[in-house]
Amino acid sequence: MRWIHRLLRRGQMEQQLDKELRFHIDQYTQDLIAQGIDPVEARRRARIELGGLEQSKEACRDARGTRWFEDFIQDVRYTLRTLWQNRGFAAVALVTLALGTGATTVMFSVVDGVLLKPFAYRDPGRLLRLWEQTDYSTIQGNTWSFTYPNYLDCKREMRGLDMLAWTFKRGTVTEPEPAQHQTGVEVPADFFPVLGVPVARGRDFVQQDDRKDATPVAIITHEYWQRHFGGNPAAIGARLVFDGTAYVVIGITPPHFRVEGFEQPIFTPIGLDPAPWLQSRGRHGLHVWARLRPGATLTQAQAELAVIGRRLAQQFPDTNKGRTFMAAPLRPEVDQRSTLWLLQGAVGLVLLIACANIASLLLARAVSRERELATRAALGAGRGRLARQCLTESCVLALTGGLLGTGLAAAGIRPFLAWWPGELLRSDEVRLDVRTLLFALGISLASGILFGLAPAMGSGARSLGRALHSGSRSVGSASRKLQGVFVAAEVAIAIVLLVSAGMLGRTVLRLAALDPGLDIRNVLTARTALSPATLADPARTRAAWNEILDGLRSVPGVEAAATIDTVPMRDGTNQIGYRTQAEPMPDNREPYVLANCVSPDYLKVMRIPLRAGRFITEQDRKGSQSVVVIDEAMARQAFPGENPIGRRVWIGIGPDPAIVVGVVGHVRQWGAGDDDSDQVRAQLYYPFAQVPDQLVRRWSDLMSVAVRASVDPLTLVESLRREVRGAMGDQVLYEVNTMQQLAAAALARQRFLLLLFGIFAGLALLLATIGIYGVLAYLTNRRVPEIGVRIALGATSTDVMSMVLRQSLAMVSIGVALGLGGAIAAVRLLERLVEGARPTPPSTFVTMIAILVAAAFCASFLPAGRASRIDPLLALRQD
Amino acid sequence: MRSDLPQGTLDLLILKTVAFGPVHGYAIAQRLQQISRDVVQVPQGSLYPALHRLENRGLLAGDWKETETGREAKFYRLTRKGRAQLEAEAASWQRLAQAVALILKMPEGGAE
Numbered sequence: 001m002r003w004i005h006r007l008l009r010r011g012q013m014e015q016q017l018d019k020e021l022r023f024h025i026d027q028y029t030q031d032l033i034a035q036g037i038d039p040v041e042a043r044r045r046a047r048i049e050l051g052g053l054e055q056s057k058e059a060c061r062d063a064r065g066t067r068w069f070e071d072f073i074q075d076v077r078y079t080l081r082t083l084w085q086n087r088g089f090a091a092v093a094l095v096t097l098a099l100g101t102g103a104t105t106v107m108f109s110v111v112d113g114v115l116l117k118p119f120a121y122r123d124p125g126r127l128l129r130l131w132e133q134t135d136y137s138t139i140q141g142n143t144w145s146f147t148y149p150n151y152l153d154c155k156r157e158m159r160g161l162d163m164l165a166w167t168f169k170r171g172t173v174t175e176p177e178p179a180q181h182q183t184g185v186e187v188p189a190d191f192f193p194v195l196g197v198p199v200a201r202g203r204d205f206v207q208q209d210d211r212k213d214a215t216p217v218a219i220i221t222h223e224y225w226q227r228h229f230g231g232n233p234a235a236i237g238a239r240l241v242f243d244g245t246a247y248v249v250i251g252i253t254p255p256h257f258r259v260e261g262f263e264q265p266i267f268t269p270i271g272l273d274p275a276p277w278l279q280s281r282g283r284h285g286l287h288v289w290a291r292l293r294p295g296a297t298l299t300q301a302q303a304e305l306a307v308i309g310r311r312l313a314q315q316f317p318d319t320n321k322g323r324t325f326m327a328a329p330l331r332p333e334v335d336q337r338s339t340l341w342l343l344q345g346a347v348g349l350v351l352l353i354a355c356a357n358i359a360s361l362l363l364a365r366a367v368s369r370e371r372e373l374a375t376r377a378a379l380g381a382g383r384g385r386l387a388r389q390c391l392t393e394s395c396v397l398a399l400t401g402g403l404l405g406t407g408l409a410a411a412g413i414r415p416f417l418a419w420w421p422g423e424l425l426r427s428d429e430v431r432l433d434v435r436t437l438l439f440a441l442g443i444s445l446a447s448g449i450l451f452g453l454a455p456a457m458g459s460g461a462r463s464l465g466r467a468l469h470s471g472s473r474s475v476g477s478a479s480r481k482l483q484g485v486f487v488a489a490e491v492a493i494a495i496v497l498l499v500s501a502g503m504l505g506r507t508v509l510r511l512a513a514l515d516p517g518l519d520i521r522n523v524l525t526a527r528t529a530l531s532p533a534t535l536a537d538p539a540r541t542r543a544a545w546n547e548i549l550d551g552l553r554s555v556p557g558v559e560a561a562a563t564i565d566t567v568p569m570r571d572g573t574n575q576i577g578y579r580t581q582a583e584p585m586p587d588n589r590e591p592y593v594l595a596n597c598v599s600p601d602y603l604k605v606m607r608i609p610l611r612a613g614r615f616i617t618e619q620d621r622k623g624s625q626s627v628v629v630i631d632e633a634m635a636r637q638a639f640p641g642e643n644p645i646g647r648r649v650w651i652g653i654g655p656d657p658a659i660v661v662g663v664v665g666h667v668r669q670w671g672a673g674d675d676d677s678d679q680v681r682a683q684l685y686y687p688f689a690q691v692p693d694q695l696v697r698r699w700s701d702l703m704s705v706a707v708r709a710s711v712d713p714l715t716l717v718e719s720l721r722r723e724v725r726g727a728m729g730d731q732v733l734y735e736v737n738t739m740q741q742l743a744a745a746a747l748a749r750q751r752f753l754l755l756l757f758g759i760f761a762g763l764a765l766l767l768a769t770i771g772i773y774g775v776l777a778y779l780t781n782r783r784v785p786e787i788g789v790r791i792a793l794g795a796t797s798t799d800v801m802s803m804v805l806r807q808s809l810a811m812v813s814i815g816v817a818l819g820l821g822g823a824i825a826a827v828r829l830l831e832r833l834v835e836g837a838r839p840t841p842p843s844t845f846v847t848m849i850a851i852l853v854a855a856a857f858c859a860s861f862l863p864a865g866r867a868s869r870i871d872p873l874l875a876l877r878q879d
Numbered sequence: 880m881r882s883d884l885p886q887g888t889l890d891l892l893i894l895k896t897v898a899f900g901p902v903h904g905y906a907i908a909q910r911l912q913q914i915s916r917d918v919v920q921v922p923q924g925s926l927y928p929a930l931h932r933l934e935n936r937g938l939l940a941g942d943w944k945e946t947e948t949g950r951e952a953k954f955y956r957l958t959r960k961g962r963a964q965l966e967a968e969a970a971s972w973q974r975l976a977q978a979v980a981l982i983l984k985m986p987e988g989g990a991e
Binding site for chain 2: 016019020021023024026027028049050051052055056059060062063064
């Protein structure tokens, strides 16, 4: 800390140093005079023996060891002074930098919060994700979620791991009122301790809660407690009726407790659930995580799991043959990964352009300061010292810009997230924290060094004598080349972004124009939860669905209503294997089809065109001949060149084959972007009425309603809710969407990418144009005397203009050539990552490059015009 | 014949000189000249940087006092750390000198 002290007392130190050295000289002079030497000569000799007063001072300052810092302070002050003198330049540079670093920081904090940061559990580095893996593959691959019995066996036998499992539990909460659909998770008793997150209020689960005959208890999240119990402490001990079971609330989690990034408001013991699927070793659906016990390693755990897997495979060959258990560190699994990285890349390119822009501005300034720098070099400043000063300048600029950018990022991060299409996992964990700030500091410094490097190197490289002699009449060819490189780089990057945006624009236009295969106007869909009381008995369940449909039809404005399990363009499909002859096929050779379970009015609601035969009717019911209706894609796939009507199809729902009674148009089930490329496109419709009794309950859980209205269906939502409510008041609609909303959501990612790439490309175009203009204006300005001579010697204004334009053309065409290569690579990448993208036609490249060249031409025209109007007399007198 | 000072010995000599009591820079220069009987050349230009370096390392401390002629001068004195350093360096120097003397087989050699 002593050196800081010294720095603060720098003025005093300097004074004392001067006094000390002067004392020495005076004493020595006196001694020399006393020896009889002439006073003038004595003083001269005293100075010489000391080696020069100023040189000695410098050596003493060096000896103090704070030299670098003193120089730095000096440079910073000098920089601030020069920037203040060039306020216009400073403002442009700072705004450019603030935008660049701000945007980059926002993107990074999203990427960091969503993808990179570990989950907010205690010591997340020791948490693992476990899964089952088979040595054969189905259409879903060879990885499986756990079955409950497999989990219990592993948990009992594993010595290196503390294991936990969770699975979703969906249902209607009927108390506290009003009835509402809710998702929760079922967890083992040690769920919270293994994650290392103790409950904030009340008590945690104990082993006795986690069995079939226990009193039902539940833990709720802090947020659910606030929303539904108003944060009242009496919530502990309150009744919570969830999916027909009355639980007692025993605990409340701390705020922001998330399961894999999502709030799951209700936790119930998994051992309490009597569901048969949980007892089966063949029914998968459990997420299994684990914490490494102290001293255990991942490799040990994997080896242990493999041993258990082999043993279970021998013991239960029916379900576990070829099946083992795997483990890997628990990391966020985000399906928007590629979107995030694409945007981060695009933002990085914008920042690069900003850097190139500022670099060329700085270089221009450094060139005009050439004589100043040369003078300082002549006075003894080392080249390293001058380069350091240039770097200090650019770093001061960059850090100030970065600071402003961080401010922008802090203000912009929430609006940006609010704007994100759909649900972004863990987006509430996105914030400006130390990591983000370090990142902002890092990129600011990196960009400062990046754009300060060229002027700094130039400052050392120039020949002293030449610089002092040359005056301002010429522009060194090296610096002109460097300027050209910056302009070319800006143009190249701008082209990459412009072509990418153009390609995305084309994709969105094409996809939006595609026929979804149904009439999306005035259709409302919603998931529906039946009253738990009706679910026990299949006949009552079927009756409840009919009552709901009748109720919906009774609402004025409703034209038709139907049930459907997998609504087109919404998440969730049911892919099943089928065959067209009785002989079974090997498991993985069966073709797959998207199966939709519907009621007869579905065709009317969606207005899907009927191509042949008939659709499902009220006559297709339990006990009558099983029927299916297929779409054109399945007709082509299963019965090529034949009439499918009357053919038989085995789909594994019920023992008997179903008869194909009709063919309908293809619906883009996966949404406009994905449908063409998905491997399972064929579709099939079968009547809900013919679903076997034992499946009715499970099918009911997944069922939605779809309503065609003659008016805007969103105006009907409240009446529809009322009609559905039922006698007990415990039937609810949730996830209410119009088909138009679903269709838009299916394209949201593409639109969002287009919007952002469009903004980035626009920014890049603007920056590149400014860059070209700035460089040309500067170069032309420097060549005024030369141009004056040319005009005096007979050059016409057209000659002069074409000379300047040629210069710009040279820089731009190199940029275009480079950018073309980058753009082709970028477009290839986008084609792979963006659903629904087609190979990009050359016209996209041509259009976008034309836009850029036109902008560049406009930017060059101004300086060129000014050059052509130069008055040779004035020009020659200059400098 | 006057020879250049071996590397690193200037610090040792300064410490030893200051060990006799508070003294200012000019007097150090004078005393160094006298003690070394003009055998070694101490360039005055390197004296002050060395003083400042030693002060910076905490081996010397400086105080402003009046000289006998009534002018203010900076007097250097040895700190506790400086004294320890002097003893350690002097000892090691002596060991080195003895070793060199032994090798040269000149028991009365001039490293005093």
